Amino acid sequence: MGKNLTKRSEDYSKWYNELVVKADLAENSGVRGCMVIKPYGYAIWEKMQAALDAMFKETGHENAYFPIFIPKSYLSKEASHVEGFAKECAVVTHYRLKNAEDGSGIVVDETAKLEEELIVRPTSETIIWDTYRRWIQSYRDLPLKINQWANVVRWEMRTRLFLRTAEFLWQEGHTAHATEKEAVEEAETILDIYANFAEGHMAVPVIRGTKTASERFAGALETYCIEALMQDGKALQAGTSHFLGQNFAKAFDVQFDTRDGQRDHVWATSWGVSTRLVGALIMTHSDDNGLVLPPKLAPIQVVVVPIYKGEAQLEAISTKVRPLLEALKARGISVKYDDRDTHKPGFKFNEYELKGVPVRVAIGPRDMENGTFEVARRDTFEKQVIASEGIVDHISDLLEEMQRAIFAKALDFRDTHITDVDSYEEFKEVLNSKGGFVSAHWDGTDATEQRIKDETKATIRCIPLNSVSDPGQCMVSGKPSPYRVIFAKAY
Amino acid sequence: MGKNLTKRSEDYSKWYNELVVKADLAENSGVRGCMVIKPYGYAIWEKMQAALDAMFKETGHENAYFPIFIPKSYLSKEASHVEGFAKECAVVTHYRLKNAEDGSGIVVDETAKLEEELIVRPTSETIIWDTYRRWIQSYRDLPLKINQWANVVRWEMRTRLFLRTAEFLWQEGHTAHATEKEAVEEAETILDIYANFAEGHMAVPVIRGTKTASERFAGALETYCIEALMQDGKALQAGTSHFLGQNFAKAFDVQFDTRDGQRDHVWATSWGVSTRLVGALIMTHSDDNGLVLPPKLAPIQVVVVPIYKGEAQLEAISTKVRPLLEALKARGISVKYDDRDTHKPGFKFNEYELKGVPVRVAIGPRDMENGTFEVARRDTFEKQVIASEGIVDHISDLLEEMQRAIFAKALDFRDTHITDVDSYEEFKEVLNSKGGFVSAHWDGTDATEQRIKDETKATIRCIPLNSVSDPGQCMVSGKPSPYRVIFAKAY
Known part of the structure; x- marks a missing residue:
């Protein structure tokens, strides 16, 4: 179909890399292992963020922001934690540049060396638990349920867009509780949120489980996870929620007055999902023609393409289309009207298939005569001619149907695998x-x-x-x- | 009033620092110059983000994300730009830690030294223009109007919470245009957005102007700014929008095919506002009793406090309050019902004054008899007894009135200064x-x-x-x- 996309059956990995770039989702930057997330890819991430953020807030979590830098000594306080992250740390050692004395350009100013090196956060348990020590004195301060949207850096040697990058965006939740039971319940509640988000919004079926000891997060007593299956038969860990016991409370001396007058260390959880989810979304549903996006996460849910010859025809079509656009927007459906005169309809059809816009509406002279629109769905390529009167309801129902169908297809694939x-x-x-x-x-x-x-x-x-x-x-x-x-x- | 807050007239600077901490907005972290933004402070920033983000999108801007690291050589490409930022750069030189051979702990692995140092972005013009070179070939690719929400680092030696911190959160817009005129118009459009946001949402009056050559952004031909006045008579720069000419396009060789078949360098703007705005908000409106927040940016707009003795009375009051809470939420008003039995009403009143909750509703036994609520506004401390029937409209109108009054007061102060x-x-x-x-x-x-x-x-x-x-x-x-x-x- 003119997209020059490698077929999944030929080389799944190459198909993925090409698709991410051609669909304008992301690309490699001039900085090793760091990606640029392009507007279309970022719009998907924003939709994910909005849905997750609402779920976190509904369950009593608040957002906050902690420093990007972690003093080396903090990272070292929890032994297995530093062991897990030491090999992939970006280290800040200086705080100033200067003009080279020999005029050769800009160099690091060696007189501006930090007394203690700072690590660009690979995750924030240590800086957060250093803060929680000041915030938690009594059981009245508990539970403390905080989430942060942030960037983190792990110096990965082999990187792939979205799936594994040196810098990535994520959310990391960090909670503190008075009892072990409450902390375990929190870790499980979050796993439910992650699973519901994956299945309900991403249309990606997941298996919920716990990790074996060797696969646990560095510093956790239990790591809960959701595991998804990609079309090439490989698994992808889509989110993790950790029960940290009292490890970080002990490492950072966070104690509290219990309800019955004792002192105890606080119980902790941490949990996160990242821009990796965008990779999972792509790999689960997309096909040899491009992206397939579940309507709930599609930045553009409906595109309307006029098929016309000459200004007058376009104007007539635009007049017919305008109320449809308004009606769709009023239902909260994001719609784009592509009346560019620089590209042919066929080119546009190709482009929106590549970009996975769920519903394409076309309208040409015959539709104008008959009072109809042509409605095509991206997942199955089915087309229907629909009368103007029922078009808004039809599209609204179709989007819901597609959300279900895309999940059902992925679930069927997963279950047969x-x-x-x-x-x-x-x-x-x-x-x-x-x-x-x-x-x-x-x-x-x-x-x-x-x-x-x-x-x-x-x-x-x-x-x-x-x-x-x-x-x-x-x-x-x-x-x-x-x-x-x-x-x-x-x- | 029991808040132990230094008076503004005694020591304005001390008042500010105490207020930021006591109102739970932010605090210093263990990392020099980096702050922790606490949930209540972050909620204000989220409200600012939501309003600004909508204004950017309405004017055709899209969000994207670029790497946090900038290769040293990129920063050096625009001469006045590197001159402006070289003295405050956090520099990453290594990518791994290891166990010290003498067992003394974790140290930097000297064998993992980067070939080229990476700078933690102080601003992103250079990495973004390096990317735009790949995105822009023709006038058809223009204008390119992109915004990024991100953290940046400038190694400031003297820091103050929100106003000047080594790491801060901000948005940075970076646009590319085919003509000088369009780029100048963009820079001015953004200045309008900033001014409208400052006055319409923050209730902070601003003067719009341009900077003198010596105060311009490093690399700009013109810097537009909005300037606000704090209660101590000092000015605060609240936002800047830069016309960059072709400086960055030339430094990064970004040329395009013009409409009439020529090649030309692209014209650029960049613009940003940061968490500094939270500082401006606090310093413009707050008083010796604590925060004063304009309703549009208040995380909690209305708090309802029951005044009761015993369970039965509380239950009766709660039954009366519940429909009010529902009705306010239905109007999009954020409301909190504080029925904690661990604190007296007086303590709660104090706390919500300190935190600047615009409207406080109290209800006690006499109100229950009379079918009334007591409504107090934070800015003037005026109280009124309002009949239940009209309470929702009253509060809704009062919030609008307060937004206007808080702006009018700040405007009057500014104009007389x-x-x-x-x-x-x-x-x-x-x-x-x-x-x-x-x-x-x-x-x-x-x-x-x-x-x-x-x-x-x-x-x-x-x-x-x-x-x-x-x-x-x-x-x-x-x-x-x-x-x-x-x-x-x-x-």
């Missing part, structure tokens, strides 16, 4: 043929997990929540296993 | 007695401007827009001057 296996041979065979999630018994040891990873590149994505008792034997060691866990190769 | 002077003696006398804006003739030279600054600490805040011809003589040199300019001591 969960395979139960009982032997290691079968496990390897399934991984290499159809891929997807593989559900198998595991003996619960790091050693077996590591061996499977080394031999197959598959990792345990999660231990599904609410697993029913289903005793069996580890497919590798034959040792007893209480329930199946979910393996996959992953992004 | 603009003084025309014709001699340097009088200039100095006015500066030291009442302060404020001083309107005087100036000969247009850097030398005179610098001398006045050295001798009086006053700077030229702006050359007002649309100055009528008003020839006179420079108050210092006696040389001819076409119109008066505005001087003040400034933040």
Whole structure:
């Protein structure tokens, strides 16, 4: 269709990279590993932010903002935390540039060296818990439920637009509670929000679960996650929520007067989702013609394209279209009227397919005669001719129907790509043929997990929540296993 | 009134610092010069963002996101730009930490040194113009009107919460145009948006003008600004919009095919407002009892406080209050019902005065008998007893009236603090007695401007827009001057 997009079946990875660039979502910048998020891509992120932010606020969270810099000594206070992040830290060592004395240009002023290096935050637990020490004295100050929208930096060596970048945008929630029970409940509440957002807005089905010890966040006692499946059969971790126990409260000495007059360390959670979700959205739904966006996250939900010859015809069509645009806007539907005279309708159709605009409305001379519009949906390419009278209701219903259909399609794909296996041979065979999630018994040891990873590149994505008792034997060691866990190769 | 707030008349600066902390707006962090914006302060910033973002979008701007890091060589490409920012740059030199070999802790890994240092953006012209080179080929790609919400870092040595911090939040717009005229119009359109926002939302009157050459943004041909006046008679620059000419297009080689088949460099603007506006808001309206917030930017517009003895009375009051809360929310008014039993009404009244909640509604046993509420406004402390039937309309009208009154009061203060002077003696006398804006003739030279600054600490805040011809003589040199300019001591 003239988009010169590599087919998914040819090279899924190349298809993804090309699509991100051609659909004007993002591109690489002149700074290694850092991307530029272009307006169309950023508009998707803004829609995600708005929906998530409302969900956080409805559940009693407030936004705040903490410094981008973390003194090196803070990062070091929680031992496993620094261990997890030390290898990918951007370090600020100086605070001034100057003209080189030999006139060769601008250089770092060596006399302006920081006494203590500052780390550009890879995540904010340490600077936030250093602050919480001042905010929390008593059980009356709890719970403290704060979220931050921010940029973070992790010096990744192999980067990919949206999926893995040195700088990315995210939200990070950090909460403090009086009891372990409350903190665990908070981590689970957030996992529900993430799962509901993924399924309800992104139309991406997810498996909820917990991570194994080796895959936990650095400093967490439990990491809850949602795992999605991409069209190439690889898994993608779409969000995590951590129960941190009292680790950070102890590292930063955050104690409080309990209701019954004791002193105790505070219980903590942290949780985040990032611009990585944009990558997940693209990879779950899009096709060889370009993006497919669920209506709830589409920056433009409807585009109207006039098909005309000459000024007079365009004017007549525009007069007919104007009330439609107003009526759609009044329903809260975002609509664009593309009456550019520099491009042909065919070019425009191509462009909006590439950009995944859910509904395309075309109107030409015959429609003018018949009092109709041609309505095409992006996901299935189905077209219908609709009478003017019912057009607004039709489009409104169609957007809802498409949101459901896009989810149903992804769910069907996901469900047909969960395979139960009982032997290691079968496990390897399934991984290499159809891929997807593989559900198998595991003996619960790091050693077996590591061996499977080394031999197959598959990792345990999660231990599904609410697993029913289903005793069996580890497919590798034959040792007893209480329930199946979910393996996959992953992004 | 039990708030232990220093009086403005005693020590304005101390009053400000105490107020910011006591009203839970922000506090200093463990990182030199970087603040923590607390939830209540951040909620004000979110309201500012929402209003500005809508105004930018209405005028055809789109949001995007560019990397936080700027390669040192980029910054150096525009000579006056790097000159302006080199002295306050946070410089990233390494990308990894490691365990010290002597076991003394975590240290910078010297083997992970960047080939080229990265600057944490102090502003993004250079990284953005490096990107625009790829985006702009033809006049068809213009205008390009992009905004970014981001954090920036300028290594300030003397910092103050909101007013001057090493890291701050802001928006920065960066636009590209085919003609000089269009770019100038854009810079002026944005100045209008800033002025309308300051006056219409913040209730802060501003003077619109242009900066003198010495006060221009580093790399600009013209800097437009809005200048506000604080209660201590000092000026505060509240927003700037820069006409950059072709400086950045030339530095980054951004050329385009013009409509008539030529090649030309693109014309540019950039513009920004920051969390500094929160400081301006506080300093313009607040009083010795705490914050005074214009209703449009107040996170909580109305608080309802029950006055009761015992559970039964509280329950009866709550039953009466609930429909009021619902009705206010339905009108889009943010309301909080404070039925905490841990604090007395007097304590709550104090707290909401300190936090500048515009309208306080109290209801006690006598109100229950009479079918009334007591309504108090924060700006004037006036109280009225209002019958239940008309309460929602009354509050809605009162919020609008308060928005107007708060602006009128600030405008009156500002207008009585603009003084025309014709001699340097009088200039100095006015500066030291009442302060404020001083309107005087100036000969247009850097030398005179610098001398006045050295001798009086006053700077030229702006050359007002649309100055009528008003020839006179420079108050210092006696040389001819076409119109008066505005001087003040400034933040």
